[in-house]
Amino acid sequence: MTKRNATLIGFTAVLMWALLALFTVGAVEVPALQLNAICFAIGGAIGAVWTTVTGQWRALTRVPLGVYAFGTVGLFGYHFLYFSALRAAPPAEAGLIAYLWPLLIVLFSGLLPGEHLRPLHILGALLSFAGAALLIARGAAFSGDHALGYMLAIGCALTWSGYSVISRRFGSVPSLSVTVYCLAAAVLSTVAHLCLETTTWPSTNLGWASMFALGIGPVGLAFYVWDIGVKQGNIQLLGTASYAAPLLSTAALVAAGIAEPQLVLAASAILISVGAALAAIAGRQNR
Structure with missing residues (x-):
C-alpha cells in the first residue's frame, strides 16, 4: 500500500468522526460509558467478522500482549478521560483542550524515526487548531474552579496523540489487532458503566439507530482505518487534517437542523x- 493511499484511508476516520456529534445527539438517552461499551462491542464484532473472513486469527495470536494492552489503554483511556473531563469542566473549555491531540500528533511525529518535522507542519497545525477553536470554544471562560476537568482534558489529548504516534512504531502489527483493542475496551467500559452510571436504553427507533450507527462508524470502523493511516500514511498531514472533524461535525448538525448556520463556519473552514x-x-518537501 502506498503512503498516499494509507493517508486517504486514515482520513476516512476523520469523516466518520464528523458524524460523532450527530449520532451522539440521537442517542442522548444512553449514558456515556454504557454507549461506549455498546459501540466498542459493535466495533469489535466488525473486526471479528473481518478477521474470520480473511483468516487472520492465527496472526493475531502472535501479537505481543503488551501491544494489546497498549491499544486497549489508548482506546478506553481516551474516551474515559474525555467523558470525565466533560463532567468536571464546561464542555467548551474541556473540548478545546482535548482537541489539542491533532497538534500534539504533528509535534510528536518529529520524534519518530525517518520523519522530518518542518516549520510548515507546525504552522499548518496551529492555523487548523485556531480554526477548530472558533467552533469549539465559543463562550469559553477558563476558571480555576475547573482545574481537575482541564487536567483530565490534557490527559485525554496526550492519550490519543500518544496512541496515534506510538502506533507507528508497531507498523508490523496487523490493523485487525484493533479487534482485540475494541473488545477489551468494551469490557472495561462495561465495568466503568456499572460502577458509575445507571443503565438506560433508547426509547425511540432513532435512538437505537443512532447507537448502532455510532458503533459501526465513529466508534467502530474509524479505529481500523485510523490505524492504517497512522502506521503507513503521512502522519503529519493526518494530524492537521483531523481538525476538519469539528468543522464537518458542525456542518452535519446544521444540515440536520440541530444547529444554526453562522459565519464562523466559513472562517473556521478557511x-x-x-x-x-x-x-x-511540507509533506511534499519531505519527499
Whole structure:
C-alpha cells in the first residue's frame, strides 16, 4: 500500500468522526460509558467478522500482549478521560483542550524515526487548531474552579496523540489487532458503566439507530482505518487534517437542523483548509 493511499484511508476516520456529534445527539438517552461499551462491542464484532473472513486469527495470536494492552489503554483511556473531563469542566473549555491531540500528533511525529518535522507542519497545525477553536470554544471562560476537568482534558489529548504516534512504531502489527483493542475496551467500559452510571436504553427507533450507527462508524470502523493511516500514511498531514472533524461535525448538525448556520463556519473552514494545505506542502518537501 502506498503512503498516499494509507493517508486517504486514515482520513476516512476523520469523516466518520464528523458524524460523532450527530449520532451522539440521537442517542442522548444512553449514558456515556454504557454507549461506549455498546459501540466498542459493535466495533469489535466488525473486526471479528473481518478477521474470520480473511483468516487472520492465527496472526493475531502472535501479537505481543503488551501491544494489546497498549491499544486497549489508548482506546478506553481516551474516551474515559474525555467523558470525565466533560463532567468536571464546561464542555467548551474541556473540548478545546482535548482537541489539542491533532497538534500534539504533528509535534510528536518529529520524534519518530525517518520523519522530518518542518516549520510548515507546525504552522499548518496551529492555523487548523485556531480554526477548530472558533467552533469549539465559543463562550469559553477558563476558571480555576475547573482545574481537575482541564487536567483530565490534557490527559485525554496526550492519550490519543500518544496512541496515534506510538502506533507507528508497531507498523508490523496487523490493523485487525484493533479487534482485540475494541473488545477489551468494551469490557472495561462495561465495568466503568456499572460502577458509575445507571443503565438506560433508547426509547425511540432513532435512538437505537443512532447507537448502532455510532458503533459501526465513529466508534467502530474509524479505529481500523485510523490505524492504517497512522502506521503507513503521512502522519503529519493526518494530524492537521483531523481538525476538519469539528468543522464537518458542525456542518452535519446544521444540515440536520440541530444547529444554526453562522459565519464562523466559513472562517473556521478557511483556517483549517489553509493549515491542511501547508501540512501537505511540507509533506511534499519531505519527499
